[in-house]
Each structure stands twice: as C-alpha cells, then as structure tokens.
Amino acid sequence: MARKQACRPSKHKMPQAAHSLKPTDVQVFESAFARQDYHRALQLAESLVSRSPASPQAHELCANSLGRLERLEEAVEAMQKAVDLAERASAGQRLKLAQYQVLAGKASHAVSLLEGLVQEEPENVMALAWLSRAHHQLGQNSRGLEVNDCLMALEYHHEEGLLWRSRILDQLSRHDETLETLRKLHEVNPRRVGVLNHMASLFTKEGDYDEAEKHYREELALDPSNGKVHSNFWMSSHYNPAYDAGSLFRMAIEWDRHFSERSSRGRAETVKDAGKRLRIGLLSGGFRMHPVGQMILPALQNLPNDQFELVFYSSNQYVDKLTQSVQTLAYRWQSIEGLSDSQLDKKVREDEIDILIDMNGAGEGSRYRTLTREPAPLIVKWVGGLVNTTGLESVDYLLSDHIETPEGVDKRYTEKLIRLPDDYICYHFPRHAPACNGLPALANGYITFGCLNNPAKLSAPLLQEWSTLLKEVPNSKLLLRGVQFESKRFRGKITAIFSEHGISEDRLLLEGPAKHEEFLETYQRIDIALDTWPYSGGLTTCESLLMGVPVVTRTGPTFAGRHSATHLTNAGLPELVTDNWDDFRARARELADDLPNLAVIRAALRTILLDSPICNGPRFASHLITALRAIWQRHCVGKAPEALSFSKSGAAQFADEDTPVKLALASQAQGFDWQLESPVLTVDNGAVLAMRRDARELLGSGRVVMLSFDPAGKMETVDHLAQYGEIQHFPYTSLGDGQPAPLYLAEGLEPTSLAPIDNDGELETHEIPTVALDGIVGLPNIDVLALDACHDNLSVLGNAFEALQNAFAIQVGVAFEPVSEHHPDFSRVQSLMREMGFRFHCFVSEKKKSWFPEGAVVESRTASELKVVEALFIPGHDRMGSFSVAQRVRLAFILHALFGANDVAFRILSDVDESLAIQYLDDERLVSSTSDAGTVGPEISSHAVDEEETIAVELEKLMNEEW
Structure with missing residues (x-):
C-alpha cells in the first residue's frame, strides 16, 4: 500500500515553464496510467522525454511509470532529473524523489532531502512520515521515533505514520507500545495489509501461539495470496508444541506448491569449470551484530581469495562495526532492499553467481520467491531462519551437521544435507563480553x-x-x-x-x-x-x-x-x-x-x-571450502545434488559414491606457468608441512607431494588433505637414525624425543620407531625437507647425506630456548648444512615468548624473546651454478610456493631468461598494473635481491668468521 502511494503521479500543479508539455500528450499518458498499463505509460513518457528532454514534467511522468513497474533505481534517476531541471522544484517533487530513494534502498540519500522539506514545512505530515521511515530503514530508530512523535502531534491517526511508528517501536523493543500502535492502525484501516501479520508476530513473541495463529488467519483472509504471511505462519509454528515435525514439513512443501515462481529462463548457468575461482553469493539481512553475522564471520574471514569471490546481497541498509568487517571481505557489496524478486533474480544472474547461499530463510527479509526462480546453478541454505527444511525444490543443499540432522531425518528435507564434521556455525564472540565471575x-x-x-x-x-x-x-x-x-x-x-x-x-x-x-x-x-x-x-x-x-x-x-x-x-x-x-x-x-x-x-x-x-574459524573454513568445491565439482560433471557427509577428520563423501571425493581447487591458470617436469617431493618431520594452513592449496595444485612423519601424532589422520592431492602420513614415527627413540610427554611440554631439562612435572616416556632417510631403498629425490624443533635434527640430517644430495631446500627448526641438553644450536645446524652443500638464506618463521603475566591487560601484549625459528637453507653458490634450466625453475617454484621468497625466485628466473622473469612478475601480480614491468625488473634485481645487502649474507659472513 505504501509503495502504491509513493508511486502515484504527483497531484501538485506543475509550474508553467518554457518546456511545458502539451495537455493532450499528458492526457494520453494519464489515460494509460489510469488503466494500469504502465508499460504503455512508460513508452509514452519516454517519447515525451525524447521530444522535450529539458521538461521536468516529462521526466516526472517517466519516474511515475518506472515506480509502478518497480524499477526503482531508474525511477530515482528520472525523478532526480525532473528536480534538477525544474526552475524551482516544488515540495511535492522533492518529496517524491525522497520517496523513490527510500524505496530503492537509498534511504541515506533521502534523509537530508526530507529534513530540508520538514524544515521548510514543519507541518508536512507526509514528509515527516517518510523521514521517520528513512531513519528506520537505516537502523536509526531513536531518531525515527522523534520525527514520528512530531507527526503524531499533528495528525494522531495518520495511517503511514502509525505504520512506521509500529515498526520503529518494535525495533526499539517497546513491545506493548508496538501492539497498541498496531491496534490503532487497524482501527484506522481494518483492511490494511500487513497489520494483522505484525500483530501475530508480537503474540508469537509472547508465546501466545493460539492468538498468533488467529491473527495470521485473519491476515490471510484479507490477502490469501500473500506468500510472506504463509511463510511467517510456518516459521512461528516451530515454537508451538502442537505442531510435530511431519506437520511442519507438509506446511513447507505446501508453500512451494502455491507460491513459487519459476523463471521462464530456467535455472541459471555459469561456466562449468571444476577448478575455477568460484563466485559465491550470500543473501541476508544479518550482516551485522545479529545471529547470522556472529555465526558466519570467522568462517568468511578464513576463506581464501584465490578460491572464492564473495558477493554480498544485503536485504537491508544497516551498517555497524560487524558490517564493516564483512564488507572488507566483499568482492562486491550491494543493498538489495529496493529490488523486487524478479529484479534480484536478474541481478544474481547478471553477476554470474556460481553458488547462492541464502541466510534469510522464510522470516524477515525472506527472498523465497527469488530463490524459486533459480537464479544460480546451485542454491544452498545456511544459518539465518534455518529452523527446518525450506521445502523449496529450487534449493539444492542445506548446510548442517551430524547433531542438527542425525541419520534418518533426510526424508523430511527437500534439500540434500551437507553434514559438516563439527558445528554447522562458527561463533564470532564479541570483544566487549564482560569477564566471567565466580559462582x-x-x-x-x-x-x-x-x-x-x-x-x-x-x-x-x-x-x-x-x-x-x-x-x-x-x-x-x-x-x-x-x-x-x-x-x-x-x-x-x-x-x-x-x-x-x-x-x-x-x-x-x-x-x-x-x-x-x-x-x-x-x-x-x-x-x-x-x-x-x-x-x-x-x-x-x-x-x-x-x-x-x-x-x-x-x-x-x-x-x-x-x-x-x-x-x-x-x-x-x-x-x-x-x-x-x-x-x-x-x-x-x-x-x-x-x-x-x-x-x-x-x-x-x-x-x-x-x-x-x-x-575455530580456520577449521570451519577448511570444511566449508571442501563442501562448496565438492558440490560444485559434482555439478560440473552433470550429477544431481546428493547428500554429502564429513568424517570427523574432514574427509567428505557423497552418499552415492564409495570413496571420499577428490577435489580440484581453483586452478592456477591465472598465475605463472611453472611447467615442472614432475611434482615436488616434500618430506617433513613433526607434520610441519602437512599442518600448514595452505597445505590443501599446495596439494591441490598438483605440483606438490608430501611424506609426513608425525612422531607425536599431532594429526589423527590426513584424510581431509588426501582429498586434494598425494600425501602419505606416518603417525608416531620419526625421522632419525633408524633406531627406536623415546618420546617424552608432560603437561606444558610439547612432545619431544629429546630428554627435557629440569622437568618438574610427571614425565611419560614412550618408545617410537625412527627412519633413516638414507636407509629407505628406492626413495625418489627429495626436493624439500622440513624438520620441527622438537626432535634430534642433527641425527636426522646426519643420516640423510645421500638422500638430500639433490634437495633444493631444507627448513630446520632451531630452539633458542632449549628444553633439552641435546637441542642443537643454530651454529651446529649451520655447520652441518655447509658440509652438505647448503647455505643459510633466511628465517621463515619465528616464535617469541612474552613475559607479561597471563591475563594481564596491557596496551600491546608484545612478545620479544626469541624461542624457536625455522631456518631455511638453499643450495650453495657453487652447486647452484651447475643447475640446469629445469632445476633452476624448480628451485624458483619451491622458493615462491613454499617459502614466499618471490624476490629470489625472480632472480633465479632472470638468470634463465629475463623475459621469463618479467612474465613471472606479471602473472603473479607482483608489480602494479600501471608499472612498466620492463623497467621494474632490473630495479628489483639490483636492489631487492642484491645478496651483498641481505641480512642472511651478513649472518653467513659472521658464521664463517666464527668457524
């Protein structure tokens, strides 16, 4: 009703000007408009604009037609043109522009315009009504109520004023006043659509389910075809013990049968490429301090940009600190409050969304009618009004877990269930949470x-x-x-x-x-x-x-x-x-x-x-990545959606398949083409590489293979990684000299095979086998070795001279605060590395100790004392000088992909072919698009990679002098 009033042609008199339209032309337009033939009216208005482009009236008539057709952004543009062209825009014209702005989801633009109108005409009740509405839609409800109070003082029974007053009071948690206002509004207009629906929601909030149902049914008697009231009724019925699971399932199905709107264009399609970067659409009104925002933010913050483009469709205009955090993750952000279901369908299709995730559900802000148009190749339901099945045939999957949806309930879901291994949400706890107190x-x-x-x-x-x-x-x-x-x-x-x-x-x-x-x-x-x-x-x-x-x-x-x-x-x-x-x-x-x-x-x-x-945001994101890529990969091979269940380790398997899914991550085609002759073989001790956050991406690239020795059993399984590439896991086995070794366990001590110094706690000792790399028959050339700091690395390296003779990089954990007498210091590791033909390059990571007491509140909780470093060693200059082109490219890849040493990778590629190095810079986007790569290359090589100027070389000099 409010929308119709806003889009009605202005009744104020148009000012006479040189660009006035012929009365007969206006009459023809008004005749079409009165017949509700808005497409014809728009054609006539556009013809008038074409003939009289400087006529404010022509643009206003165009805006009127566009408004009726719910092309609200275009209506705003047309009405803005009318106002700009008017010699002195009337209050009515400016009010209409503000109305279209509010309806189009641009309430922030309307506020200043409406405030100006109210200042000029303090008793303009319609301007006051729309100003209160604009503040409400921006979440500024206290200010909206102040404006509405002024309106009520002028006209106590103003219908639009009462409507928005009820919504403002509801948002301000003034329950009884909201109910009282709605009753007054119902007296003013007993047939006003939406009033009884709102009252029903208030009775639901009181737990008065019978009274709520009575009001829902009265609302439906007024407007039986109102799908949103039906969905609200269904949602509220989940509170009512009178409805069992079967009844609620049937209600969900009935909604889809009666109110779905299939698109004549059919299901949307995007390029079927299993390895492409996926464009994920997220639809919600909860991208703020709201249950939705608080249950998705940690997951979204840990989704890799190279795998996903996140497009957010916000069904309201609220912005708070959490919203701002979400917006930093957006590939694209848009408020879609002013878009109709058909326009949102069109928008999602034009954005080429691969997977659309609905987080509104059937309640407030519901876009079920958009979902039934199938605007994306795959549609998933997650969080936000997630009370049950959606009942929509158009929704392919529902994100759940093994507790929310135990085995045996699938028949009560129209979607295929994705059962994540842990919780179906990831909680973002508020930083303002007060401290816990005593009992x-x-x-x-x-x-x-x-x-x-x-x-x-x-x-x-x-x-x-x-x-x-x-x-x-x-x-x-x-x-x-x-x-x-x-x-x-x-x-x-x-x-x-x-x-x-x-x-x-x-x-x-x-x-x-x-x-x-x-x-x-x-x-x-x-x-x-x-x-x-x-x-x-x-x-x-x-x-x-x-x-x-x-x-x-x-x-x-x-x-x-x-x-x-x-x-x-x-x-x-x-x-x-x-x-x-x-x-x-x-x-x-x-x-x-x-x-x-x-x-x-x-x-x-x-x-x-x-x-x-x-x-655990990273853990949840890892499972979400697997789920999204698995269902997309299945879609790409033409298979229908199927239930997907995760093991506790993170391996995912479709119900109709015998083995866990093997996944392709986003292809690296947009990056540099390394053209490796074979995958890089990495070996680690202590699950160093297997526990990296990018282990999935490394394996998924097809360029890295892992052998992971895990003496302390840090990883229960590597099933979650085996979905992406080749990895072998050896739990409770260490690299060493081939003889059994002790594993020491104690509270507060990281498991180690080196006898602890002065351990006051109760110490457990277990015996584990060790493997000498030189003793493994038929072991292929090792390209990369990574050793943690908790085991006897000198023994590992001393029994790997032959196995490592062709290695390209060795990462060694060194403790600067040894917990054992046998912990090797950096100088001993450095000496052995030189003996094996390697030179120190840099520290790739470090752990520091803070001496602030636990729980101390300080401005910046710094940690300054170095505890453990991961030292990277690469082949010495003599050996590197003998490398073939293929070996140099292989080393450059390892330094780039595993250690982020892009400058050295560039230098090595420059020695092979300068044009190849420049191509690397371009493909990996290491230079800005506005720079001339031909000039950047020499500048980088003469400064950033000049080894005489690096800390690593200075440290190497000191070490050489010491020895």
Missing part, C-alpha cells in the same frame, strides 16, 4: 536458574517442567530476561502461569531488554542456564557458555530444536543434551547439587568454548 550460588546460598532466550520460546509444557524443577531444587530462583518482560502485563501473565504450577512470585526475576554488554552481564547472576523447547537457543547458548554458564537442553523435533545440542556437543559437553524431561531435570539437579564442580565448570567454560571447533 553466584556460593555467595547467594541458593541456585539461580536462568534463560535469556526469546520469550517466544516459552511454551506451556516448558514452563510446567521448569516449575517442577524449581520445586525439586529448594529455594532456587529463575531469572528470565527479554524484550517482552518490560511489559507489566506480560510479567503478570508469566507470574500467573508459574503461580498455577505452585511457584511463588518471589522466586522469579523477570527483566526487560538491555544493551548487549549489559545483557551478557546478566549471566554473572545465573548459575545454570535452562534451554527452551521445542525451539532451542542458538546464539544465546553460545553466549551462555562464553560467560561460563552451562546450559541444559532437551532436543526438539526439528532443526530448530537441536541448536543447543550441537553447540554443547561440539564444546565437549554432550552430557548436558537430553531427549526427555526426566533426564533434563536430572541433569539440572546434578549440576545444582555439586557446587564445587559447578564452580570449576564456570571457571573453565569460556576457555573450553574458545578452544573448541565452535570458535
């Missing part, structure tokens, strides 16, 4: 249970079970907090329900909303958190664990009922997950009956959470 019960003398979930989740069976628990734990109290508890009416309602179950008011602590930091501080007064049912907590459970408060949950019948179960299980607390009320209460009582243990849990829980997979 409140120790000071209070009683247990405080608490729940800070949305009160919409407070179902009748849940409140009855909580009442029973409160009786079973004498003197205990229950703290509840949420928007709705600001209302005296709602507090009275909840108090009455507990009273009916025998719980007096003095045992209840009911508190209203608060800013996030204060909200988190509430946990400092809670001993044990109780989860909701049948719709469980998600972000709230993560926040509770962050604050040291354990959560007890009972799983519900759908995806929405298992959020806490997966978070608790992945945090290492599966014992707090139950599937019936008796066990639920028993777990809560067990915690309440053992205060010393509960205090220990509280002290450790934040660390447990942050160290768990729930907060």
Whole structure:
C-alpha cells in the first residue's frame, strides 16, 4: 500500500515553464496510467522525454511509470532529473524523489532531502512520515521515533505514520507500545495489509501461539495470496508444541506448491569449470551484530581469495562495526532492499553467481520467491531462519551437521544435507563480553536458574517442567530476561502461569531488554542456564557458555530444536543434551547439587568454548571450502545434488559414491606457468608441512607431494588433505637414525624425543620407531625437507647425506630456548648444512615468548624473546651454478610456493631468461598494473635481491668468521 502511494503521479500543479508539455500528450499518458498499463505509460513518457528532454514534467511522468513497474533505481534517476531541471522544484517533487530513494534502498540519500522539506514545512505530515521511515530503514530508530512523535502531534491517526511508528517501536523493543500502535492502525484501516501479520508476530513473541495463529488467519483472509504471511505462519509454528515435525514439513512443501515462481529462463548457468575461482553469493539481512553475522564471520574471514569471490546481497541498509568487517571481505557489496524478486533474480544472474547461499530463510527479509526462480546453478541454505527444511525444490543443499540432522531425518528435507564434521556455525564472540565471575550460588546460598532466550520460546509444557524443577531444587530462583518482560502485563501473565504450577512470585526475576554488554552481564547472576523447547537457543547458548554458564537442553523435533545440542556437543559437553524431561531435570539437579564442580565448570567454560571447533574459524573454513568445491565439482560433471557427509577428520563423501571425493581447487591458470617436469617431493618431520594452513592449496595444485612423519601424532589422520592431492602420513614415527627413540610427554611440554631439562612435572616416556632417510631403498629425490624443533635434527640430517644430495631446500627448526641438553644450536645446524652443500638464506618463521603475566591487560601484549625459528637453507653458490634450466625453475617454484621468497625466485628466473622473469612478475601480480614491468625488473634485481645487502649474507659472513 505504501509503495502504491509513493508511486502515484504527483497531484501538485506543475509550474508553467518554457518546456511545458502539451495537455493532450499528458492526457494520453494519464489515460494509460489510469488503466494500469504502465508499460504503455512508460513508452509514452519516454517519447515525451525524447521530444522535450529539458521538461521536468516529462521526466516526472517517466519516474511515475518506472515506480509502478518497480524499477526503482531508474525511477530515482528520472525523478532526480525532473528536480534538477525544474526552475524551482516544488515540495511535492522533492518529496517524491525522497520517496523513490527510500524505496530503492537509498534511504541515506533521502534523509537530508526530507529534513530540508520538514524544515521548510514543519507541518508536512507526509514528509515527516517518510523521514521517520528513512531513519528506520537505516537502523536509526531513536531518531525515527522523534520525527514520528512530531507527526503524531499533528495528525494522531495518520495511517503511514502509525505504520512506521509500529515498526520503529518494535525495533526499539517497546513491545506493548508496538501492539497498541498496531491496534490503532487497524482501527484506522481494518483492511490494511500487513497489520494483522505484525500483530501475530508480537503474540508469537509472547508465546501466545493460539492468538498468533488467529491473527495470521485473519491476515490471510484479507490477502490469501500473500506468500510472506504463509511463510511467517510456518516459521512461528516451530515454537508451538502442537505442531510435530511431519506437520511442519507438509506446511513447507505446501508453500512451494502455491507460491513459487519459476523463471521462464530456467535455472541459471555459469561456466562449468571444476577448478575455477568460484563466485559465491550470500543473501541476508544479518550482516551485522545479529545471529547470522556472529555465526558466519570467522568462517568468511578464513576463506581464501584465490578460491572464492564473495558477493554480498544485503536485504537491508544497516551498517555497524560487524558490517564493516564483512564488507572488507566483499568482492562486491550491494543493498538489495529496493529490488523486487524478479529484479534480484536478474541481478544474481547478471553477476554470474556460481553458488547462492541464502541466510534469510522464510522470516524477515525472506527472498523465497527469488530463490524459486533459480537464479544460480546451485542454491544452498545456511544459518539465518534455518529452523527446518525450506521445502523449496529450487534449493539444492542445506548446510548442517551430524547433531542438527542425525541419520534418518533426510526424508523430511527437500534439500540434500551437507553434514559438516563439527558445528554447522562458527561463533564470532564479541570483544566487549564482560569477564566471567565466580559462582553466584556460593555467595547467594541458593541456585539461580536462568534463560535469556526469546520469550517466544516459552511454551506451556516448558514452563510446567521448569516449575517442577524449581520445586525439586529448594529455594532456587529463575531469572528470565527479554524484550517482552518490560511489559507489566506480560510479567503478570508469566507470574500467573508459574503461580498455577505452585511457584511463588518471589522466586522469579523477570527483566526487560538491555544493551548487549549489559545483557551478557546478566549471566554473572545465573548459575545454570535452562534451554527452551521445542525451539532451542542458538546464539544465546553460545553466549551462555562464553560467560561460563552451562546450559541444559532437551532436543526438539526439528532443526530448530537441536541448536543447543550441537553447540554443547561440539564444546565437549554432550552430557548436558537430553531427549526427555526426566533426564533434563536430572541433569539440572546434578549440576545444582555439586557446587564445587559447578564452580570449576564456570571457571573453565569460556576457555573450553574458545578452544573448541565452535570458535575455530580456520577449521570451519577448511570444511566449508571442501563442501562448496565438492558440490560444485559434482555439478560440473552433470550429477544431481546428493547428500554429502564429513568424517570427523574432514574427509567428505557423497552418499552415492564409495570413496571420499577428490577435489580440484581453483586452478592456477591465472598465475605463472611453472611447467615442472614432475611434482615436488616434500618430506617433513613433526607434520610441519602437512599442518600448514595452505597445505590443501599446495596439494591441490598438483605440483606438490608430501611424506609426513608425525612422531607425536599431532594429526589423527590426513584424510581431509588426501582429498586434494598425494600425501602419505606416518603417525608416531620419526625421522632419525633408524633406531627406536623415546618420546617424552608432560603437561606444558610439547612432545619431544629429546630428554627435557629440569622437568618438574610427571614425565611419560614412550618408545617410537625412527627412519633413516638414507636407509629407505628406492626413495625418489627429495626436493624439500622440513624438520620441527622438537626432535634430534642433527641425527636426522646426519643420516640423510645421500638422500638430500639433490634437495633444493631444507627448513630446520632451531630452539633458542632449549628444553633439552641435546637441542642443537643454530651454529651446529649451520655447520652441518655447509658440509652438505647448503647455505643459510633466511628465517621463515619465528616464535617469541612474552613475559607479561597471563591475563594481564596491557596496551600491546608484545612478545620479544626469541624461542624457536625455522631456518631455511638453499643450495650453495657453487652447486647452484651447475643447475640446469629445469632445476633452476624448480628451485624458483619451491622458493615462491613454499617459502614466499618471490624476490629470489625472480632472480633465479632472470638468470634463465629475463623475459621469463618479467612474465613471472606479471602473472603473479607482483608489480602494479600501471608499472612498466620492463623497467621494474632490473630495479628489483639490483636492489631487492642484491645478496651483498641481505641480512642472511651478513649472518653467513659472521658464521664463517666464527668457524
């Protein structure tokens, strides 16, 4: 309704000017417009613009038609032209421009225009209404309410003013005032579409599911074809215990049958190349401090740019600090609030999105109708309104895990399930989170249970079970907090329900909303958190664990009922997950009956959470990369979507295949063509190379093969890497002299085969086999050897003279703070390397020790004392001088790909062929596009790679003098 009003032709009189249109021409336009033949009206208006390009009226008529056709960005351009051409644009013309700007998702542009109008005409109620709306759409709700107050003072029953007042008040968490405003609006216009829907959502938030359903059905009686109301009804039904999983599944299917809009263009297509850089579209209104933003940011921050281009489609205009963090990751960012479903479909197709990920779901900001048009080759559902199956045939996959969707539930999902090995989200914890405190019960003398979930989740069976628990734990109290508890009416309602179950008011602590930091501080007064049912907590459970408060949950019948179960299980607390009320209460009582243990849990829980997979961005991103590339690779060979399950090690396998998927990462075709004769063979000790963050990319390039010796068993398996390339793993085996060696284990000590110095803790010793490289018969030429600092590297190197005679690079870990008498110092390693024909080049990494106490808050927590370095040795000058062209290119590749020594790689390629070196600079984008590579090359070689000026050579000189 609001949109129609905004797009209606202006009723103000056009100023007479030299460029006025003929009345007959305007009448013909208005006739087509009145018949709602907007395409014809636009043709006529464009003809008028063509004949009278300086006529403001012609451009305004064009804007009117474009507005009706929902081509809102074009309407803004046309109306801006009309305003610019007018000798003195009227208030009506400027208002219309601002209206189109708001509708087109450009509310920030409209604010200044509307403020100017209000300043000129303080009683212009329509300008005030749209100004309050613009502030609301920018998330500036306090300012929006101030403007709306001025409007209400002028016209208490202004329909548009009441509409946006209700939405502003809702965003400001003023629940009862929102409901009161909606009732007034319904009195003003009983047939106003959307009012009853909004009221239904408020009753859902109160847990009054029957009243909510009544209002949804009344809304549908007004507008039966409103798919968004149907989807809202379906979403809210997940809170209601009256609906089982089967009923909710059927409701989802029915929505797709009645409201989907298939595109005449069919499913979108992009280039099917399994190894290309994938363009991922992400659609959400939650790219901010919102459950979506907080559950995806760490994963997105760890997706490699060379594998993915992230295109963000924000369904609102909100911007906060988290939004800004997300925007730094964007290949392209766009607010699509002003785009219709068909326009968004067109936009996604034009952007050539390979995989579109929906994070809106069926609720607020839903773009289901866009999804049903199939605007991308693959569509995936993840987070954001993820309560169950979408029910949409157009959605190919749903990102889940083994806890959210246990075996046997696939039949209740229209999508194929991707079961990740850990949690289905990755939690970004807020830096403003207050410190965890001591257990409140120790000071209070009683247990405080608490729940800070949305009160919409407070179902009748849940409140009855909580009442029973409160009786079973004498003197205990229950703290509840949420928007709705600001209302005296709602507090009275909840108090009455507990009273009916025998719980007096003095045992209840009911508190209203608060800013996030204060909200988190509430946990400092809670001993044990109780989860909701049948719709469980998600972000709230993560926040509770962050604050040291354990959560007890009972799983519900759908995806929405298992959020806490997966978070608790992945945090290492599966014992707090139950599937019936008796066990639920028993777990809560067990915690309440053992205060010393509960205090220990509280002290450790934040660390447990942050160290768990729930907060491990790199780990989650690794699995997400595998999932996205696996489903894309399957699509490229023409196979239909199929369920994809991960093992705990990270290997992924499709349900219809017998072996884990072998993946191709983004091809390096856009980089330099190294033309290696064979893959580079790397050998490591201590899983040095296999545990690198780029191990997947190295193996996926097809240019690197790994043999990984893992004396301490740091890696349970390398299945997750074997999907990308050739790797062999030898756990609990070390390189050495071929004789058994000890492995020492102690708390606070990294596992080592070198006897520790002055270890006060309890020391465990295990015997492990060692392998002498020179003793391996038929071992191909080793190109790269990498040794960690925890084992006898002199023994490894002393038994590898023959195996390493053709090696190109050796990385040796050296401890500057030895934990063993036998730890070799740098000079001994340097001497042995020279004896083997290698020279020191640089330190490729270093670890330093900080002497600040743990937990100390300092401006910059610096660490200055050098503990361990990884020293890189390359062939000496004499040996390098005898290299063939192929050997030089191989060495250049190794220095480039494994050690980032691009300057030396360039120098080596220059010795082979200067044009080849320049090509390397261009292909690897090591020079700016505006530079002349022909002039950059000599400049780099004469300064950046002049060995007489490098620290490495200076150190080599010192070492030579010493010896």
